[in-house]
Amino acid sequence: MTRAADISCVFRIHLARVRREAGPFLLAALVFPSAMYLFAVAVGGAEVAHDESRLRLLAGSVVFSLSLTSISWLGYLLLENRFTGRLKLFATLPLAPSSYVFGVLVFALAQAALGTTTLLLVGRALGVPLRPNVALLVLVVVLTILCLCGLGVIIASRARSFSEGSLLTDTLGAGLVLLAPVYYAPEMMPRALRVFAQLLPTTYAARAVQTTLAGGHDIGGELLALGLMAVATLALGFRLMKWRED
Amino acid sequence: MTTTTESLLAAEAERAGVTRRAESRADAPVPAVRVRGLFKRYGDGTEANRGIDLDVRRGEVVSVLGPNGAGKTTFLRQLTTELRPTGGRVSVFGVDAVAEPLRTKRLMGITPQEAGLFESLTVREHLEFFARFKRLSKREARAAAHEVIAELGLVAETDKRVGALSGGQRRRILIGLALLGRPPLLVLDEPTTGLDPSSRRAVWGVLRRAVAGGATVILSTHYMEEAERLSDRVGIITQGRLIAFGTLDELLARLERSYRLSYRDPLDPRGDARARYCASFAEAQQHVAREMLSEYSIARASLEDVYFTLTGEPFDKDETEATL
Known part of the structure; x- marks a missing residue:
């Protein structure tokens, strides 16, 4: 109960903060992923005529949005808290580091929900044939966010400076999407990259999102991979996120 | 305030199930802070604290003085559990600060030397949110924030964003965050640095009232007058060692x-x-x-003379002159 109250308080602090910066926040959360979908459709050419291709591009944009939310923006937030001394403020409180991370994570989930919903509405308005399996889609989004947030926490905990950290989060946020078969089919990738992509969470996230958007439910392998990666990255992230220095 | 202090201590003692028993065994109250053989060596080999022993009694104000780089902040950061000691023990009201940092922090209000605030929150929001972390209900948090705002002379700034405030006003908010929930121990690292004389005087008043309500205060300061006026006892740290600790009279008697x-x-x-x-x-x-x-x-001779005699360094003249 206490922990839930702490997590809620951390979430509300960050929400109150965003309330004051609503313009840029909405721009980033709503417009950018939608623009990415339109861009992908535009460069896709004749290939995009197929429903499956348009579904892949929409799923890719959802994953891109999740990646931006949980690595780039969340990482930036954590880095900002750390390097402006706000983390020190939390460290003076009887608050577990994990409660702080979960509070920020809930904030990332709220952002992800907003971004994903917007993209689905844009997709529907543009005629993408959607038959989303909502429950499974929510599960995939949550697991993807947890997994990618873990990476954001790791970077924010280990970066030696704000600029180093923000360079890493930006690179990883975009890199994980561009190096994985998110916007294109795996067979279009060089063989070595295809093997490497099997290690990236975005590969499984893109496949799972695409399947659930088409109404499918055969994503056990993807869920397992995302779940294992989430456990691994969050466990490492929590281990590194400490109030107390040695 | 006394009630809150006592109830916090009682709650923690009940959780631990040891403090009260320890008290009755020893037939004397457990000190607010007990430090034994505190030793801190950083990764680069610097020995910032070298075997500090210290007892701080309940309800007293202890100032820690020392030249820059003497190890004062390292000492305070270990008390507040922010830094893990290389060796030695620290207990706060009988709670092992090294083994149980969260329980220890429930008994403390901490003002770090430097910390950032959320600039887009208002003063009231900031204090109310942080009061909630101290287990206050929504109504209690609101009342506590209101009280602290009034005490620190920030009423006119209540609904202003923190980002619009001066450095001194922000410093007062940091002190206010420590006061929320009336913790039995306040650990303040240079709390009045950067404050103008009237604000500094106001903070002294706030700390005196906290002590009158049963709180114990440990602070480091660069202002000799602050140490003289506020403290029951003064500790002088130099080169990582506590070379003197006592009342002003006891320290003067060493000369x-x-x-x-x-x-x-x-x-x-x-x-x-x-x-x-x-x-x-x-x-x-x-x-x-x-x-x-x-x-x-x-x-x-004054505390400044004691400081000079014991450390071999003059107290920073500019900082001394900056006092009231």
Whole structure:
């Protein structure tokens, strides 16, 4: 109960903060992923005529949005808290580091929900044939966010400076999407990259999102991979996120 | 406030199930803070604290003085569980601060030397949110924030964003965050640095009221007058060691020459004022007569003189002059 109250308080602090910066926040959360979908459709050419291709591009944009939310923006937030001394403020409180991370994570989930919903509405308005399996889609989004947030926490905990950290989060946020078969089919990738992509969470996230958007439910392998990666990255992230220095 | 302090301590004792028993065994209250053999070596080999032993009694104000880099902040950061000691023990009201940092922090209000605030929150929001982390209900948090805002003279800034405030006002918010929930121990690292004289006076008043309500205060300061006016006991740390700890009178008694003769050399009337320490008032007068001094003063030694004698370094003149 206490922990839930702490997590809620951390979430509300960050929400109150965003309330004051609503313009840029909405721009980033709503417009950018939608623009990415339109861009992908535009460069896709004749290939995009197929429903499956348009579904892949929409799923890719959802994953891109999740990646931006949980690595780039969340990482930036954590880095900002750390390097402006706000983390020190939390460290003076009887608050577990994990409660702080979960509070920020809930904030990332709220952002992800907003971004994903917007993209689905844009997709529907543009005629993408959607038959989303909502429950499974929510599960995939949550697991993807947890997994990618873990990476954001790791970077924010280990970066030696704000600029180093923000360079890493930006690179990883975009890199994980561009190096994985998110916007294109795996067979279009060089063989070595295809093997490497099997290690990236975005590969499984893109496949799972695409399947659930088409109404499918055969994503056990993807869920397992995302779940294992989430456990691994969050466990490492929590281990590194400490109030107390040695 | 006393009730809150006592209830917090009682709650923690109940959780631990040891403190009260320990008290009854020893037939004396557990000190607010007990430090034994505190040793801190950083990764680069620097020994910032080298075997500090210290007991802080309940309800007293202890100031920690020392030159820059002496190890004061390292000492306080270990008390507040922010830094893990390399060796030694720290307990707060009987709670092991090394083994149980969260429980320890429930008993403390902490003002770090430097910390950032959320600039887009208002003063009220900031205090209310952080009061909630101290287990206050929504209504209690609102009342606590209101009280702290009034105490620290921030009423006019209540609904202003933190980002619009001056450095001194932000510093007062950091002190206010420590006061929320009336913790039995306040650990303040240079709390009044950067405050103007009237704000500093207001903070002293707030700390005095907290102590009157049962709180214990440990603070580091760069202001000699602050240490003299506020403290029951003063500790002087230099090169990682606590070289002196006691009341002002006890520290003054350590001086063999406890009278300070300040004078201008008659042969160099435009030169800097000089000082000489004498064992007695008579000895100082004899020196005045012998040297035929015309511009001089004789006074009992002060904390500043103790500091100079023990550390071999003058207290930072600029900082001393910046006091009230």
